[in-house]
Each structure stands twice: as structure tokens, then as C-alpha cells.
Amino acid sequence: MLKITRTIFPIFVTLVATLAIAILPARAELKLDITKGVVEPMPIAITDFLSGDQLGANITGVIAADLERSGLFAPIDKGAFIEKISNPDAAPRFEDWKVINAQALVTGRVTKQPDGRLKAEFRLWDTFAGQQLDGQQFFTSPDSWRRVAHIIADAIYQKLTGEKGYFDTRVVFVDESGTREKRVKRLAIMDQDGANVRYLTNGKDLVLTPRFSPSRQEITYMSFEGAKPQVYLLQLETGQRELVGNFPGMTIAPRFSSDGQKVAMSLLQDDGSANIYAMDVRSRTTTRLTSTSAIDTGASYSPDSSQVVFGSDRGGRPQIYKMGADGSNPQRISFGDGSYSTPVWSPRGDLIAFTKQSGGQFSIGVMKTDGSGERILTSGYHDEGPTWAPNGRVLMFYRFPPGSNSPHLFTIDLTGRNLRQIQTPNLASDPAWSPLLE
Numbered sequence: 001m002l003k004i005t006r007t008i009f010p011i012f013v014t015l016v017a018t019l020a021i022a023i024l025p026a027r028a029e030l031k032l033d034i035t036k037g038v039v040e041p042m043p044i045a046i047t048d049f050l051s052g053d054q055l056g057a058n059i060t061g062v063i064a065a066d067l068e069r070s071g072l073f074a075p076i077d078k079g080a081f082i083e084k085i086s087n088p089d090a091a092p093r094f095e096d097w098k099v100i101n102a103q104a105l106v107t108g109r110v111t112k113q114p115d116g117r118l119k120a121e122f123r124l125w126d127t128f129a130g131q132q133l134d135g136q137q138f139f140t141s142p143d144s145w146r147r148v149a150h151i152i153a154d155a156i157y158q159k160l161t162g163e164k165g166y167f168d169t170r171v172v173f174v175d176e177s178g179t180r181e182k183r184v185k186r187l188a189i190m191d192q193d194g195a196n197v198r199y200l201t202n203g204k205d206l207v208l209t210p211r212f213s214p215s216r217q218e219i220t221y222m223s224f225e226g227a228k229p230q231v232y233l234l235q236l237e238t239g240q241r242e243l244v245g246n247f248p249g250m251t252i253a254p255r256f257s258s259d260g261q262k263v264a265m266s267l268l269q270d271d272g273s274a275n276i277y278a279m280d281v282r283s284r285t286t287t288r289l290t291s292t293s294a295i296d297t298g299a300s301y302s303p304d305s306s307q308v309v310f311g312s313d314r315g316g317r318p319q320i321y322k323m324g325a326d327g328s329n330p331q332r333i334s335f336g337d338g339s340y341s342t343p344v345w346s347p348r349g350d351l352i353a354f355t356k357q358s359g360g361q362f363s364i365g366v367m368k369t370d371g372s373g374e375r376i377l378t379s380g381y382h383d384e385g386p387t388w389a390p391n392g393r394v395l396m397f398y399r400f401p402p403g404s405n406s407p408h409l410f411t412i413d414l415t416g417r418n419l420r421q422i423q424t425p426n427l428a429s430d431p432a433w434s435p436l437l438e
Helices: 015-023 055-069 094-098 142-161
Strands: 005-008 042-046 073-075 104-112 118-126 131-140 170-177 184-191 207-212 218-223 230-235 241-245 251-256 262-268 274-280 286-288 296-301 307-312 319-324 339-345 351-358 361-368 375-380 382-388 394-400 408-413 420-422 427-433
Touching: 042 055, 055 073, 055 104, 055 142, 104 142, 118 142, 131 142, 142 184, 170 207, 184 207, 207 251, 207 427, 218 251, 251 296, 262 296, 274 296, 307 339, 319 339, 339 382, 351 382, 361 394, 375 382, 375 394, 375 408, 382 427, 394 427, 408 427
Parallel strands: 042 073, 042 104, 296 339, 361 382
Antiparallel strands: 005 131, 104 118, 118 131, 170 184, 170 427, 207 218, 218 230, 230 241, 251 262, 262 274, 274 286, 296 307, 307 319, 339 351, 351 361, 361 375, 382 394, 394 408, 408 420
């Protein structure tokens, strides 16, 4: 993994602002309260970072796109800007930014260092209070400029919301190409905004259910290599691939524990049932967690790895259950109309996302960990497979348009109002979101 060096600038207040503060009532720090549900996007001005080429504007474009896509920020059109920033180290003319209703302002520069690295700097300003909120600089290789932009967007998001961002992340997914009859499925990885797509398998063998480790840049996935289902562990930075194990039955949907030490999976039994097993990734020791004649699948660990949520039709219709990580005390938690599947525990620990089939539609929803407070975020002809952003505020899933076999990736936030399609080179399904990169 590429190392990006970070430095924090001193936060300072201009003399003018200091004098103003002395005679005016104190103003609360600029903050977006994203815990209230529907939030009016904050107007923010993001100026082109100064550079000797197009790179500064490119970085600014990525930052603005990240923030806008979150649904929490409304970048102001550059055509409305009055002041032209010529020195990002100096305090801006705050009145010029207040008049266009920019509550926050971002300035910065990009310079090439003698050793070939890039230095990217930014400052975040509260225009109405007339003060700097944040300032940092980063050193990296030139080909990592997009990642620096995501890191800056995360810093702005965190400063203005009080919660960690999710832009410096990646998504592994199944890339689908070819005709319906001859569909080629390759494992692929991309930045969370759809850029930098890279293929991890060649499409020769069918691949399914990629899953990110919450603690490492590694994934598990299923491959039908040799015409039989096998679970692999893939180190993304080295490309090293390990066979997790050969199991007697078909293996379904492996998923990591929160510490990355275990994988929970469902194994198909000879009698047609499926039960959940946990396997220690390093020792390969396997422990059976459920033992029923039902189909138990889709296991997902809680953030502290003490509990597991899963889907089961043991009550007749697929519903969501949870149990201890050792298989103890299983209990049903979903009681709504319809069938439930693909439960995924939020990284925050407060919610469980799921797919629900009811009334001829598939929906993506969330519920509290005891099953209460169920909310449907989005519905479609076929919506399936939610995966959480590492801050627990956004979900990604895949959707089939009506009557088609052509899946695409979408994101939806917890308000259910900010639905966005993620552009991919081909069709795409089964996404899994990474933790924040380091």
C-alpha cells in the first residue's frame, strides 16, 4: 500500500476576524447535524487548487464530486465566485464568499517536489465566522492524486459533520459482460466513485460473493474453478491467493469477522439443508454454528464479533435471525410481511441492512439489531445485496431494471433520499465495501 504523508497546518484567525470576535456574539462552530434524518445540503465553495497544470482542477473536481454525492453538501458553481484565490495561505475576502452564500470555503495548491513527489495542501474556512477550520498537507506519488483528493474530501466531511468520511475506500464487485447466455463474470475492484477499475480474475471461472475484511486489504470470494465451488482468500496488495479450504458441500457467501480472524459461511448438506460454519482464517479450524434442516445462510458478524446475524427459512419463510458467535441463543428478529435475506451488520453496530421481497418487489432496508424500527430505503424490480460504507451512513447494492438481467450498482444513504448510480465499465453486481485505506 502506498504511503501518504500527512501534516496538519496550524489553524489561525486573521486580525480582522479576531477584532470582530471581540465585539460580536460568539458563533457556534460550523457543523452539519446529520443525525436528524433529512439534512439540507450545506453550500460550499471549492476553488481550483493552484498548480502549474490541470492537476489542481482535477483534484478539486474529485473533492467536489465526493462531497456532492454524499447528499450533504452543495458545491457552488465556480462561475459565481467573486474572489480569485491567488495565495491559499492568506485569509480569503470572507465578504465575497458570504454574498454567494458559501458557508464553507476550500482553498489549496499542488506542487511538484524535487524528489518527484506531489505536495497537496488545503485549508477549510468558515466564511461567516471568518476563521480557518482545518488545514493539512500531503505528500504522495503523482499517480495517487485521486487518492489524495478522496483523503481531503474525507477531512472536510469529518470536520463539518463530526463523523469519519468514506471516500478513501474501494469496492470489490463482480463485473459482468457478454450476452445473457454467455455471461462472463470477473472479480474487479475500483475506488468508491467508480474510478480506477482493476480486474482480479480473468473471467475463465465463475466468481461470486466477494467480501472485504474489515481490518485488512484482503477479500474472500467463491470461485467455481475446476467446476466445483471453492473459497479463496486474496491479498489485494501482493496478489497472493490462498485456498481457504475444500468443503464437502457447496459453500455460500463467506464473510469475515470484524477482526479479520474468522470467516463465517454456509455449507450445503447432503439432505439439501444449509448450515453456518465459522473458520479460523489462519489455523483453518472449522466450527459448526447451526444444525437444522433449514437453509441457514448469509451470516454477518457484529462489529465486536460477539454475535452473528443470518437468514433462515426454519420458520417456513426466509427471515432474519441473530445468535451468539458460538451459535448460542438463536432468535428471530424480523417479523414484517415478505421474505428477508442478505442481512449485514452496520460497522457502527446500531443497524442491520437487508434485502426484502414483498409485493412483487425487492427492497433494501434497515432495522435495529432487535428487529424494531424497520425502514425501507429503496425499492425496485430487483434490488439486492447491500454493503455498508465504513462509516455506517451509506449503503451500496445492485439493481436489475424491470425485465432485464442487467445489474448496476447504486448507493443510498440512511435517509433513503439520496439514490445514486455508480458508473462501471460493464454490468456489475454483488459489491463489497472496503474499510478506510491507510
